[in-house]
Amino acid sequence: KNEVEQSPQNLTAQEGEFITINCSYSVGISALHWLQQHPGGGIVSLFMLSSGKKKHGRLIATINIQEKHSSLHITASHPRDSAVYICAVRGGNQFYFGTGTSLTVIP
């Protein structure tokens, strides 16, 4: 069983749609990260959360520590949002990664 589970695995949306990606984890964590990986392979850290909610532009990330769950929301999605979104948690000295959600936004 993976320590970090993401859903959905694949997601196709029309431009402008509101998108939600979910992440559940089973280990005790000190921080949760949302990462964005573009087709070339490079990874960008979008958010680091330990509680509550963070917003950056059209992106919103929330975390519920009691339920061990986090969501990444994209409002007014755009084709340039097409990427793989990875949830990662830090438990102790180790990072655990989800398998990623592949998002395609169609114009």
Place this chain on the structure above:
Amino acid sequence: SAVISQKPSRDICQRGTSLTIQCQVDSQVTMMFWYRQQPGQSLTLIATANQGSEATYESGFVIDKFPISRPNLTFSTLTVSNMSPEDSSIYLCSVAGTDSYEQYFGPGTRLTVT
């Protein structure tokens, strides 16, 4: 934040050869990590590169196959030795932020072994 560069960005290599990937950080960092991401898979930690001592390898990864150097606090190399097609992956260098909770990733090296 930290800015990380990797060389090469991609390569196509023949079976049995070795490739050395370089990772350069724009600031001194204590902890540097090497990850592998096989096609369709999530990231897997290969090893933690320690400055001044041997790297710490995760289960399933050995020094003979993935030798790592860390000559100073801004640079590290990962060598993929005696490559086989199963080594075709994206290899990513990462560093931990000063508070050890943030993590920054390099752009990755896409390796294809034929």
